[in-house]
Amino acid sequence: MATATVAHHDETAHEHHEHHDNFITKYIFTQDHKMIGKQFLITGMFWAIIGGFLSILFRLQLGFPEMDLSFLRPLLGGWIDEAGKLDPTFYLALVTMHGTIMVFFVLTAGLSGTFSNYLIPLQIGARDMASGFMNMLSYWFFFVSGVIMFISLFIKTGPAGGGWVVYPPLSALEQAIPGSGLGMTLWLIAMTFFIASSLLGGINYITTVINLRTKGMSFSRLPLTIWAFFLTAVIGLLSFPVLFAAALLLVFDRSFGTSFYLSDIYIGGEALPNTGGSPVLYQHLFWFLGHPEVYIVLLPALGITSEVIATNSRKPIFGYKAMIISMLGITILSFIVWAHHMFVSGMNPFLGSIFMFLTLIIAVPSAVKVFNYLTTLWRGNLIFTPAMLFSIGLVSFFISGGLTGIFLGNSAIDIQLHDTYFVVAHFHLVMGSASFFGLMAGVYHWFPKMFGRMMDARLGYVHFWLTFVGVYLVFFPMHYIGIAGFPRRYYNWTNFEFTNMYTDLNMFVSVAAIITFAAQFIFIFNFFYSMYRGRKATLNPWRSNTLEWTTPLKPGHGNWPGEIPTVYRWPYDYSKPGAAEDFIPQTVPLSATPESNLPHEQEMVKLEMEIMKEESDVLVANESKH
């Protein structure tokens, strides 16, 4: 085997490359993509706890409107009034911050940031990202963004309160609600840093995938994870600048008195000077990012799932090309459906029909992906690792949440369902929970590579079942509440006769949410405990084909101690008929596996032999130089 010899004899040559880092360059201002990935992961986990905790606070209000919340006063201070009630404007801020944190900080930075950084160089066979410095900058911009957002949680007027979509005029006028004051300004500043971070990261991911692949790693041999990260970065590159444009105009409206989004507004009986603006303009600009953002969040999770399901079914992924084409289709379609968020904004019904049609087309590539996951699982030698369970959970949420998307995508039905809890249920299942499960699958699957130790599987199973059942218990009842007409973002419903009858259902949802949230601490414990005390991992614990498992247990900066391995085959040669093992890593040449080669592969062997001879000549030449 050529690769083995390559790895051995170049070991000494690499000694010169080894960096000797001190604490700061190794753990803080690091340019190593693996450490940056871990930084994103830990920061994402921190934000997930905060975002989850905020949701518990407003779930308490929704499920138990009569409850005395004075026990929260040490934490929330003045936001709990004398009678022990949550301040209604702070409720709005809680919902806003929960959405912002979860969408951007956890499921964009925490998911894409972690796994794109960690896996792209490892799976394509590169020493590091195209620009380690830009990569470091990407993390620290994210960090600054997080610090600003965190500070905004504690200011006197409270954090931004206009919903995570921050629609003007609510978000543009300080007089509107306390959350449109300083909190909103900090929100905008934080998001600017976040956009810069995403763009720096995205540019790096695209450049790396296109330019730094190892020998033999053609696009048709890329693992689907890399395809997903690549397309995610493309979507981000095209959509985040438009959010920047939208936010910029909002900043001008808020702080300089322009009227891009404001027109004919009366506050307290007095007219504001702004004329000529259009709030719907903001919605167009925002949703041009906002909808692709859904796929920025979801595609990496789908990529991770493809990899985990194929590995743990011991089967090649079903329809590799179809998977790529459907991801490309989703990428393109994601840019031309944004107005389905605005069916009731007074837009031309004919335009609504066009957007409805385009929206429903997305069901096709999505269904192709679901079909391919199920057919990959079909008759596989399933190994139920925690990562595998979370991946299957993702497929489940993707189906149950995706189905309700077909309802919401119809402009006529959307008139009834718009801004109700039906929408909340839909996107929490298909985007929130599915992506979260992708994130979890990724952590359980690549933990051994990240920290050289295994996570505890039994705790993983407990975590999975509590979370999986919990998510359904939380979000499934919301469909009924939504169909009954409950609007989102309402502080309480006890004043309305038609909503009274659902109080017990809301109570049920809140209890389920608290249990689900509590279950996440099993994961947190498992994560940090296993990092130090976990069972030592083997080099390739999941018997997987991709390149990251050919690195040493704890790869240094540069990933491979010798030459970067060459790739000779696609990453899904699992259970190939005739093969000795049920997996053949990408680094094994076809000539080494004559027993399992297909006829056309057998013909490629001859050419491969010539190349390997050439390569060994080069190696000998290099050797004599040392």
Next chain:
Amino acid sequence: MEKELKYVDMVEQPISMHPKKFALWLFMVSVVMVFAGLTSAYIVRQAEGNWLEYELPSIFWVTSGIAVASSLTLHWAYFSAKKDNFLNLKIGMLLTVLLGIAFLVGQWYSWVAMVDRDVFFVGNPSGSFLYVFTGLHAAHLISGVIFLIIVLISTLKLKVHSKAMDTMEMATTYWHFLGGLWLYLFMFLLLNH
């Protein structure tokens, strides 16, 4: 035949482009998206009526001329660098930097002309959009001038020559892009104001 092609595909080291140059192109894509977003917003907003009509400052014709001229001098400098003609390179770079600054000054005077027309940043969005377009473009142009000055300094140190063209090429690409972006914005305003 097809299999052989596949084989070639397999062994080729798939490095196709200088990573930093590639990243620059991606950055330019994101800038395009910002302005695409803003100009589409302009069209959408204009279609809704209540739109202030005003005459574009005529100085835009001058600044557009300066933008084209600066691209020409920069490309002259670029060719000179390729031929290792250092004197022309330095002259070309210096001219480009000066023209870049002249462009910025010209854009400032366009704002003065706007104020003379009683079209302010605060007011009907029709006028505000013009300030945003020119202002945001100028912000990018300042980054371009800084980039040019960095390259100018390294030309003075004779660090740019036919064997070391990477930064020079990137500066040229970026500067042409910014010039083209301005011409697009100007034409857009001519057609849609």
